[in-house]
Amino acid sequence: MGDAGGAERGIRIAIDRGGTFTDCVGNPGTGRMEDDIIIKLLSEDPSNYDDAPLEGIRRLMSKFTGREIPRGEALDTSKIESIRMGTTVATNALLERKGEKMAMVVTKGFKDCLEIGNQSRPKIFDLAIRRPDVLYQKVVEVDERVTLEDYAEDPTRHKTKAETSHENYKTSELVQGLSGEAVRILRRPEEDRIKGQLKELFDEGFRSIAVCLMHGYTFPDHEALVGKLARETGFEHVSLSHELMPMIKLVPRATSACADAYLTPAIRKYISGFQAGFEGGLGTESVKKEEGDRGARCEFMQSDGGLVDVDQFSGLRAILSGPAGGVVGYALTSYDPETKTPVIGFDMGGTSTDVSRYGAGRYEHVFETTTAGVTIQSPQLDINTVAAGGGSRLFFRNGLFVVGPESAGAHPGPACYRKGGPLTVTDANLFLGRLLPDFFPKIFGKNEDEGLDPEASKKLFEELTKEINSKTDKSMSADEVAYGFIKIANETMTRPIRSLTEARGHDTSQHRLATFGGAGGQHAVAIAESLGIRQILVHRYSSVLSAYGMALADVVDENQVPESHVWDMKKGSARDDLKAKMNELKERSRKRLKDQGFSDDSIEYEEYLNMRYRGTESALMVIKPTPEEAKELYDGDDWAFGAAFVRQHEQEFGFTLPDRDIIVDDVRVRGIGKSFRGMSKTADQQLKEISPKDVAEDKAYTTSEVYFEGGRVPTKIYRLEDLDVGTRVPGPAIIADGTQTIIIDPKASALIIETHVVINIGDEGTTKKVNTKEVDPILLSIFAHRFMAIAEQMGRALQKTSVSTNVKERLDYSCALFDAEGGLVANAPHLPVHLGSMSTCVRTQAEIWKGKLKRGDVIVSNHPEYGGTHLPDITVVTPAFSGDKIIFYVASRAHHADIGGILPGSMPPHSRELYQEGAAIKSEKLVSEGKFDEKRITELLYDEPAQYPECSGTRCLADNINDLKAQIAANQKGINLISALIEDYGEEVVQFYMQNIQDNAERSVRELLKEVYKRFEGQQLQAIDYMDDGSPICLKIKIDPDKGEALFDFEGTGPEVYGNINAPEAVTYSAIIYCLRCLIDQDIPLNQGCLKPVEVRIPPGCFLSPSEKAAVVGGNVLTSQRVTDVVFKCFEAxxxxxxxxxxxxxxxxxxxxxxxxxxxxxxxxxxxxxxxxxxxxxxxxxxxxxxxxxxxxxxxxxxxxxxxxxxxxxxxxxxxxxxxxxxxxxxxxxxxxxxxxxxxxxxxxxxxxxxxxxxxxxxxxxxxxxxxxxxxxxxxxxxxxxxxxxxxxxxxxxxxxxxxxxxxxxxxxxxxxxxxxxxxxxxxxxxxxxxxxxxxxxxxxEKHWKKGSLASRLAEWESSS
Incomplete structure (x- = not known):
């Protein structure tokens, strides 16, 4: 269990209470792994015990003491040194919405701030919009208000000096906040009024409240006053936002305070029930008391990977308590500080898979994540969850193989669980021989005493294969179908791993894969191979690694305060102020950790500054350089936070902004009480010392027919306990024990070392041979994933490398991939108004530049006549070449905050002519053979618009140029990713599936149109609606039921307007493609195929087909919405x-x-x-x-x-x-x-x-x-x-x-x-x-599994803005 510090050598217990199983690892105090006892029991078994962790401790203590302790007897803590635990109590309360009844107190005017949230919808094509419920039952608005005196966009950079500190603000209107910013008090709260409001809540039965007031992170006095009055009123739990996380952003801080008020009472109830099962007390206080030899230390795992004393464990920090243990477990057992190879953690369970990363010897934290629909501001390990696990269901939909997100759950579970469940990933593995019923406990069936049922899986696969063959005119075998689903599941799981590593600027192939969790070993080799990873580590305790991680973790004390300093690259007073704050926080942590029994020499500190460039909101939490880093990189300056920030920004975002100030937003200290001294030997040290020998013939437990790529092969099955350290097992093989099954593919081999099974993968490096005569539905599904992932990663690259609020925060952009003719192949679900219109733009540009483009050229355009929507949306198009031939295009479109014209913001409400709306670019080269033409783009954006009457050029040229460079970088990312795909499969295959993915979408739309014809019994669909100026939009839809085609005829629509609600034709195409996609209630690829069965007739001269110089700024944002309303009205949707x-x-x-x-x-x-x-x-x-x-x-x-x-x-x-x-x-x-x-x-x-x-x-x-x-x-x-x-x-x-x-x-x-x-x-x-x-x-x-930085990005996109 690793060697832990501590004078007394007593029994040490670590527990992970999961959703299904509770894992317990106990050590008698020797610290030796061979002395550990492992117990796995059901988390819920009410007929036998009330509390699984307590029952696990009882069983461990019975084994260690040699006396069977009867259930119900209080456990003696005098023999226990420590209990460490991770629990899903908070997560479950959040998922099932079973927390404490609570109310929220907020500044007047913001009672609905959490209901509105960031105003985006979670699923872009879902007409029945569902947003997660809020946690509070009632809101009280307090009539108080403060604001910040200065503003960041001020061109003069004025900074007000506030003389008064916030502690003695009683008479002053202007005070200094905790962050150093000047705060203006607009309205002070009235105590008597607040008392009355709180009393009313109390009388209604509320005992827990959350308080979050505007700017409370820097000026907490009003929040503190409400808290004081609430406690005086008798509230048992009061969560104040500034105490939980003093960071800017009202909505996440308010949600965090609500989550804390909702969950902490539930956790406290659970803990007091748990403590009642012991005689002698638990936690630091019980150890410190006079009868201290009776008490045991008791710590709980927090979401940030650190332990906290039982008395300080809170709901807000408990949400990832269980998964965090797994990250600590693999980080400390699979990472070697000497070789420094980063590790990707892959934890595959029943309903979902957790993915995380550990590199540079420290945990990666995120400070704002969404779990179960609740956005929380609190340090958490960056654990990202995908809805693909053993229980994920398998479907054949619209010609594609689909895995999840629906799950069979624990009841009825997969088909093979003998409860009539559906087909799942587990069934596919069982059917293909990749899961062994002999190694599974007999806990299935009606009486829970039978083994897995391979026949049930086989029957359903044979039925599904028949259905697939009849729909595709193919003759696939059931084996091929089952293996196809395994490949799609693997594809689903590799997508977030790529995003997680590459989004931070890391190369995925330079990592190791550490796999754990019940199902990880069955998929690890395929996933590593897909990511280019060559080595996998499977810990011997992989199925209980979360519990094992608890045993290895450190106690952590987090402290953070807001700040607003401009970083000074020279050693000056700004540094001294920050150092003083940092030392204050370190002292705070030191006191708290010493209070928990840690000596000064076992306390370490991680010191951070949260930094960003002025005018951006992309802050980076920068850690203080180590003495080695300072010497190597920063001329020995160990306070080189600024230089470290610039370096990190370059790595993560690909650029720096040398002409901008660096702002420090927060000062943070993570105090660490070290309790784990490191493994006796790391995996790398063991690998160096070992002399491998091939496995002996007689070691195989049995041989079985197992399906690998291409067919079933005789495969040796080994029991892990039969294999000696140093044994090498060549693939194909399966290594199993009672808790895990590890598949070794034919091109891989496994090496057994003391702590791990190490799998090495051979290097094939050849292009996959694929038939391009007929469509393979499995490959079609894989390419659908790959193309979409490329568009998503382009979007991520654009968001990362852009500078403006519009792109970075508001996410007003789209990225897409097009075939050689400019047909849309994949569009990450960004903004619907861009969907159909970008291909018009790409096709137009392709025509203009036919035969004239060279490698390294990039085109820019925003003109409505050339496929643009409105002028602020600038499109950047990059061709990709094979030799001299263009084989595809990538494009990105972003809304620029200003491009000149008669008014700031370039969205004039009264524009009559196009020139009044800013720079209009028909078609220009932005980059020629790799050289960015800054002179020409400056003329286009800044000089030319100012030549028109009453017009200005762009008011933020630097942002325009930075964002255009970000668009170029995003396009390059797309080209690199497709080039890698071509390297894998060959150009012909990629082109073949680019076409066929469009045919797949086309088929779905044809089916929809035939259904609509039936529903309306053949009658023509028609509708009319009016713009506010009285202009009508008329639409008649005529459907051909045999072909599944439709004519959308806008005859009767009003003429071009002398105003700006004219909409370029491309906008109408976008509206139609969006509506059709909404009406198909399943996921289909979004591409040009959606429009192939549709003919659109727009009368020339109407305001949906305006002339070249007509104003259009409102067409994109107003008329597009009305066209959508009219289409839905026709369909009565x-x-x-x-x-x-x-x-x-x-x-x-x-x-x-x-x-x-x-x-x-x-x-x-x-x-x-x-x-x-x-x-x-x-x-x-x-x-x-x-x-x-x-x-x-x-x-x-x-x-x-x-x-x-x-x-x-x-x-x-x-x-x-x-x-x-x-x-x-x-x-x-x-x-x-x-x-x-x-x-x-x-x-x-x-x-x-x-x-x-x-x-x-x-x-x-x-x-x-x-x-x-x-x-x-x-x-x-x-x-x-x-x-x-x-x-x-x-x-x-x-x-x-x-x-x-x-x-x-x-x-x-x-x-x-x-x-x-x-x-x-x-x-x-x-x-x-x-x-x-x-x-x-x-x-x-999906609500059950979304968490981590990737989920918030997917919420950004799949929602997506």
Whole structure:
């Protein structure tokens, strides 16, 4: 169990309480592995015991003491040195929503902040939008408010000095926050009022509350006051956000506080029940008491991989308690500090697979992750979970092999469990001989006393094979089908591993794979091979590695405080301040760890600064360089955090910004109480010393027919315990014991060492031979995964390397892959409005540059006539060559925050001509043979737009250039990945499947159209809707039922508009492809094939086919939504959603012709509304719908970056349509400006209401209100010479507020203290009000497993913005 420090050598116990099994590892105190006792028992067995960990300890103690301890007898702690435990109590309470009844206390105006969240929807093509439930039952708003005095986008970089510290702020309006920022107190809380509000909650039975107030991370006084009053009122548990995690971002901090208030009481109840089973007490306090020899140390594993004393264990930090033990287990047993080879952890269980990475001798933490739909701000190990495990179900859908995300669960379980379950990955392994019934316990069947049932698996595979052969005209064997599913499962699991390593700038093939968990050994070789990994380590304790990890872990004490220093590369006062803060935190940790019995020489510290470039939000947690690193890399400077940040930024994002300040956001110290002294010998040391010898003939337990690539081969089966250290086992072979099955493929061999089974994989390095005469459905499924993964990784590269908020935070971009003709092959599900329109752009550019492009050329375009949508969306296209021939294209499109024009933000509400909207680029070379043409792009973006009347060039050229370079890098990433695919399979095969994946999507759409024809009994589908200016959109859909084709005819649509709601034709194609994909209720590849069965007729001269110089900025964001509404109305799919993106822009500055340049900024956001109800779902409130899914900037980040006060962001009650199923409500967003700015709103549905369907009520229209300050006595003559003059805030008493309706599209010069209130439309209702609800609860198979940095990225994309 490894050698642990500690004077007393008593019994040491480590436990992992999992969902199905509880694993216990006990050591009598010798520290020797051979003395360990392992016990595995069911986590739930109520007929035999109440608590599995307690029962496990009872059984271990009985074995160690030689006396059978009866159940129910209190266990004597005097013989136990320590108990360490990981538990799923918190995770399960979160998944099943069985935590404590709790309430949330939040700043006035933000009661719905968690319901709205970041406003994006989780699944982009799901009309029945489902978002996770909030954890609280009630919200109380406290009337208090503070804001930050300065703003980051200020071109003058002004920094206010606040004299008063936040401790003695009672009379001052301006105080210094904990982060050093100046905080303005706008409203102090009234104690008596809060007491009354809290008493009301208490009387309603609440005993646990979470408190999160605006900017509480830097100014915690108001939160602390509420906490004090709550405790005085009698609340038993109070979670204050600034105590849990003092980091900026209101929504994650509030969710974290709620999670803590929801889970900690449940954990405390569990712990007190557990403690009651002992005589003598558990935890540091019990050891310290006078009768100390009776107490035992008891520590729980936290999500960050560190242990904490039982008395300090909290819900927030317990969520990954179990999986964290596994990471610690493989990190400390598979990583060698001498050779420094990084390790990927692969933990494959029943329903899901956990993937993580350990390199450079330290754990990789993330600070914001989502688990079970709850976004949490707290240090956690970066454990990423995929919905593919042994229990994942197998399907043949739309010509593709599909694995998961649905799982057979524990009941009924896989088909072979003898409970009538469905086909799963476990069945495939059993059927192919890769799982051995002899090595499985007999716990299956009705009486739970039978073994696995291979016949059940065989019967279902034979049935499925028949079905597949009949649908594909192929003659596959059941073996080939089962093995096909294994390959798809492996493909599903390798995708996140690639993302996890490559997203951080690491090469996957330079790692080892450490596999553990029940099912890992069956898939490890195939997965390692796919990733280019040559060595796999399987620990002897791999099936109980999480428990073993608990035994090896250290006790950890985390401390963090916010900061706002600009890093000083020279040794100056900024460094001294940071050092002082760091030392303060180290002292805090030292005291707490000493209190737990650690001496100074067993305490170590990890010191971190959380750093980012000014103007970006991509912070990196930078660890202080070690003395060796300082000497080698930083001229001996061990405080070279700045240089370390630049280096890390270069590695992770591929670029640095030398002209920008580096900002320090947080100071963090991780105090570590060392309790583990390291393995006696690492795996590498053992491998060096061992002399391998081939396995003797007589060692085989039996021989069996096992299926490997190409067919079944006689395969020797070995029992692990029969193999001596030093034995080499060549493949094909299976090594098994009672807890694991390890498959050794024919091209691999296994070496047995003392602690591990080491699998080495031979190097084949040949191109796979594939037939390109006919389509193989297995390969088609694999290529569907590969193409999509390439588009996703391009998106990830673009997000990483970009600089602007629009791309990095709001995720307003798309990446895609096209064939040689410009047909869409794969589009990561980013923004729907980009889906169909990018291929128009690529095809147009391919035509223009035919025969003229060379390797290393890159094209740029944004013009609506050339496949663009609106001008801020700039598309970058890169061709990929084989010799002189273009074999495919990759493209990326990103929304640039400003590209010039008449207003900041380049989204003018009143544009009449295209030139007023900014730079229009038809087709230009951005890069020629590898050389970036900065001079020409500067002319296009900065000089040329300023030549037009009243127009400026771009107001943020540096961001434009950085983002364009990011788009080029993303495209290059796509080309590299496809080139690797071509190296694997050959160019002909890749091209063949690029075409066939489009045929697959085409087939799905044809089937849909035939079904629709039947449902409507052949009648023509038609619908009409109106833009707010009265322009009609008319659509008739005529379906040919034999061919499954449709004509979408827009005859009757209004003429081109002298305004900006004209939509380029590409936008209509995007809307159609999006709607068709939504109507197919299964995952299909999203590509050009979707449009092949569709003919679209758009009358020339209508506003869906405008002329070359027509203004179009609203077409992309407004008209696209209305086209979508009309298509869905034709299909009667759902009531109208808000039909709008509510585009708000503000800013100042520019370089008008003839004027002097004024430095400024531009800000752009789109605002959520209500979604429409449908036949079996209610609409969702405060969410983005249809053609957009961008996130909204967090309230605290918004105020830190821009000169604004967000007065309110809440749901607009009653704005959704009534009906059998209600429509979702819109939102209210109330923004006050603190300096003079130009504010523009571009919106729709301010005149025509979103329609209800089948008798459902229409939703409310939206409203845009300007709260204008008018001087008293002049309020009658509104506007005139007073508009735009600066008003001094001291004259406030001379003003009156007037509420002025701005209409749908307007712009105004707003002065300090003036506000815009945007009230967004709701969604229409469905069915007559009063009729019985038909709402169906849809299970989200993925909510159980989503966690880790990758999940939050997939939430970014699959949601995806």
């Amino acid at each position: 759902c009531a109208a959603s808000q039909g709008d993106c509510n585009n708000l822009t503000f800013g100042f500055g520019g370089n008008m012709k003839g004027g002097t340049e004024q430095k400024g900024f531009g800000y752009y956001e789109t605002i959520a509304g209500g979604s429409g109800a449908g036949k079996d779902w209610e609409g969702t409130s405060g969410v983005h719908t249809h053609m957009t899914n961008t996130r909204i900037t967090d309230a605290e980040v918004f105020e830190r970056r821009y000169p604004v006060i967000l007065r309110e962001f809440s749901l607009r009650a009653g704005s959704g349509g009534v009906g059998q199923h209600k429509g979702g409500d819109g939102v209210i967003r109330d923004i006050e400006f603190r300096i003079p700015v130009q504010v523009s709103i571009l919106s729709e549905r301010r005149v025509y209401r979103p329609y209800g369907l089948h008798g459902g009520g229409d939703a409310q229209c939206g409203k845009n209100i300007w709260v204008r300050k008018i001087k008293k006595g002049e309020s009658k003559g509104l506007g005139g010479e007073h508009e735009g003059k600066r008003r001094e805030s001291g004259d406030d008493n001379e003003y009156v507020e007037r509420y002025i309706n701005l209409g749908a599209k307007n712009t105004a010069s707003m002065q300090p203290g003036e506000r815009i209130i945007v009230m967004t439309p709701g969604g229409g209702g469905y069915g007559k009000a009063g009729a019985e609800s038909q709402v169906q609860l849809r299970e989200d198979y």
